[in-house]
Amino acid sequence: xxxxxxxxxxxxxxxxxxxxxxxxxxxxxxxxxxxxxxxxxxxxxxxxxxxxxxxxxxxxxxxxxxxxxxxxxxxxxxxxxxxxxxxxxxxxxxxxxxxxxxxxxxxxxxxxxxxxxxxxxxxxxxxxxxxxxxxxxxxxxxxxxxxxxxxxxxxxxxxxxxxxxxxxxxxxxxxxxxxxxxxxxxxxxxxxxxxxxxxxxxxxxxxxxxxxxxxxxxxxxxxxxxxxxxxxxxxxxxxxxxxxxxxxxxxxxxxxxxxxxxxxxxxxxxxxxxxxxxxxxxxxxxxxxxxxxxxxxxxxxxxxxxxxxxxxxxxxxxxxxxxxxx
Amino acid sequence: xxxxxxxxxxxxxxxxxxxxxxxxxxxxxxxxxxxxxxxxxxxxxxxxxxxxxxxxxxxxxxxxxxxxxxxxxxxxxxxxxxxxxxxxxxxxxxxxxxxxxxxxxxxxxxxxxxxxxxxxxxxxxxxxxxxxxxxxxxxxxxxxxxxxxxxxxxxxxxxxxxxxxxxxxxxxxxxxxxxxxxxxxxxxxxxxxxxxxxxxxxxxxxxxxxxxxxxxxxxxxxxxxxxxxxxxx
Numbered sequence: 072x073x074x075x076x077x078x079x080x081x082x083x084x085x086x087x088x089x090x091x092x093x094x095x096x097x098x099x100x101x102x103x104x105x106x107x108x109x110x111x112x113x114x115x116x117x118x119x120x121x122x123x124x125x126x127x128x129x130x131x132x133x134x135x136x137x138x139x140x141x142x143x144x145x146x147x148x149x150x151x152x153x154x155x156x157x158x159x160x161x162x163x164x165x166x167x168x169x170x171x172x173x174x175x176x177x178x179x180x181x182x183x184x185x186x187x188x189x190x191x192x193x194x195x196x197x198x199x200x201x202x203x204x205x206x207x208x209x210x211x212x213x214x215x216x217x218x219x220x221x222x223x224x225x226x227x228x229x230x231x232x233x234x235x236x237x238x239x240x241x242x243x244x245x246x247x248x249x250x251x252x253x254x255x256x257x258x259x260x261x262x263x264x265x266x267x268x269x270x271x272x273x274x275x276x277x278x279x280x281x282x283x284x285x286x287x288x289x290x291x292x293x294x295x296x297x298x299x300x301x302x303x304x305x306x307x308x309x310x311x312x313x314x315x316x317x318x319x320x321x322x323x324x325x326x327x328x329x330x331x332x333x334x335x336x337x338x339x340x341x342x343x344x345x346x347x348x349x350x351x352x353x354x355x356x357x358x359x360x361x362x363x364x365x366x367x368x369x370x371x372x373x374x375x376x377x378x379x380x381x382x383x384x385x386x387x388x389x390x391x392x393x394x395x396x397x
Numbered sequence: 398x399x400x401x402x403x404x405x406x407x408x409x410x411x412x413x414x415x416x417x418x419x420x421x422x423x424x425x426x427x428x429x430x431x432x433x434x435x436x437x438x439x440x441x442x443x444x445x446x447x448x449x450x451x452x453x454x455x456x457x458x459x460x461x462x463x464x465x466x467x468x469x470x471x472x473x474x475x476x477x478x479x480x481x482x483x484x485x486x487x488x489x490x491x492x493x494x495x496x497x498x499x500x501x502x503x504x505x506x507x508x509x510x511x512x513x514x515x516x517x518x519x520x521x522x523x524x525x526x527x528x529x530x531x532x533x534x535x536x537x538x539x540x541x542x543x544x545x546x547x548x549x550x551x552x553x554x555x556x557x558x559x560x561x562x563x564x565x566x567x568x569x570x571x572x573x574x575x576x577x578x579x580x581x582x583x584x585x586x587x588x589x590x591x592x593x594x595x596x597x598x599x600x601x602x603x604x605x606x607x608x609x610x611x612x613x614x615x616x617x618x619x620x621x622x623x624x625x626x627x628x629x630x
Binding site for chain 2: 081255259262265266268269270271272273274275276337
């Protein structure tokens with residue numbers, strides 16, 4: 072078991088190294104932009120995976136935590152001058168608190184009811200933000216550029232710093248998932264997901280267990296939102312709080328394999344470039360062809376590989392991807 | 398070790414146990430027998446804190462009637478539920494680990510693993526497999542093994558022989574006897590009366606939520622009138 076865990080960590084290190092070398096030969100800005108977004112979604116989807124995958128609580132409201140991270144770090148920067156390199160932790164903390172506040176009542180609901188509740192809560196906050204003047208309302212907030220800086224996390228002359236920032240983010244969230252896989256809390260999550268009643272009879276406290284997952288997931292999502300805000304330099308409710316974003320955060324993990332270390336990476340590596348390319352080639356037609364393609368892909372996976380694309384590589388009847396042997 | 402006095406239990410207002418009283422002493426195997434729906438499973442769930450209950454339940458002299466399920470589990474009472482309730486998509490190893498985590502404190506958490514492998518060598522070979530891929534007998538072994546990992550002083554088994562072929566039933570009952578010999582106390586709910594009475598020290602017979610008969614297992618097994626009247630055998 073320990074050997075398998077160490078092997079995964081090693082594989083993670085190799086993947087990190089390869090990804091770190093990947094952008095070096097890439098010169099054009101469009102491809103680098105795609106790489107940054109993909110890496111951000113690797114991290115975001117892994118963050119979602121902690122709650123939705125390992126713990127089995129399907130949240131369709133993660134845009135709320137993403138938006139909270141984005142707004143908190145941005146407003147702290149604009150009004151109090153707190154540099155975003157610190158502000159992203161504040162954003163993560165606020166997102167974590169929100170995730171706990173949403174989870175505490177909503178975790179009493181099961182299955183679909185929980186998922187619907189998370190949508191509703193996130194949409195309420197989206198509407199509130201649209202009408203909140205101190206958040207810039209519907210017109211959003213610009214982040215003024217004050218020169219390249221790792222403290223303010225602003226870079227104009229090159230996209231490379233953002234590539235590595237996004238890579239570091241994705242790697243750290245992956246590491247968080249790897250660590251949690253081997254802890255008692257991580258085993259509790261999988262037990263709660265598989266059979267909450269059996270878990271309870273083994274002294275697992277189901278609600279606290281879900282709350283730990285929600286807090287970590289919310290924190291990591293919020294940090295991602297803060298990084299995104301600095302990358303784009305402008306946020307409004309539609310770009311950081313809207314419902315489609317919640318779906319986009321969840322999809323890579325679902326496509327790649329829920330509750331697995333590699334699912335979010337695999338899913339994001341396929342989905343994000345696909346969605347960007349189909350949007351630029353097909354989106355202009357105005358008929359939403361890109362979204363149809365996207366939806367069709369999800370349906371195919373749901374029909375043929377409900378455990379995600381990683382299921383293609385799993386040994387039949389063996390440890391499997393969900394086995395949680397860690 | 399365990400005393401129940403006038404314990405009633407209900408499912409959402411529907412009474413399932415009526416003023417039950419029973420005692421279990423340390424090191425005993427106690428069988429609880431009765432027809433389907435008599436309240437045997439409810440009795441175990443009431444002790445484990447998994448249903449609404451009234452009356453007085455004492456474990457080692459302490460009142461546990463109002464404790465939540467997870468606190469009762471930590472006191473050293475483990476219920477191996479009917480139908481096993483394994484974590485089907487988790488590995489055998491993860492299932493055993495989850496048993497071990499029920500105990501507080503890191504030290505010696507995985508110590509019972511040797512006992513479990515000694516009782517059920519098959520589990521060692523299946524460690525990396527998903528629980529759902531095991532045979533019925535192996536699944537029952539895993540359910541009991543997971544219970545043992547919690548290092549219980551009182552192990553409650555709800556129909557461990559359910560759905561097993563006769564050869565395996567003997568193995569399971571043999572394992573239960575060896576578990577008692579390891580120093581644990583066993584409260585066993587069964588429909589297989591002959592086998593259960595053969596390994597039990599004492600037995601209680603339950604009908605429609607009430608205890609209608611209690612006595613030494615050998616007496617109940619020997620008394621033809623009692624067997625016909627209450628057990629239909």
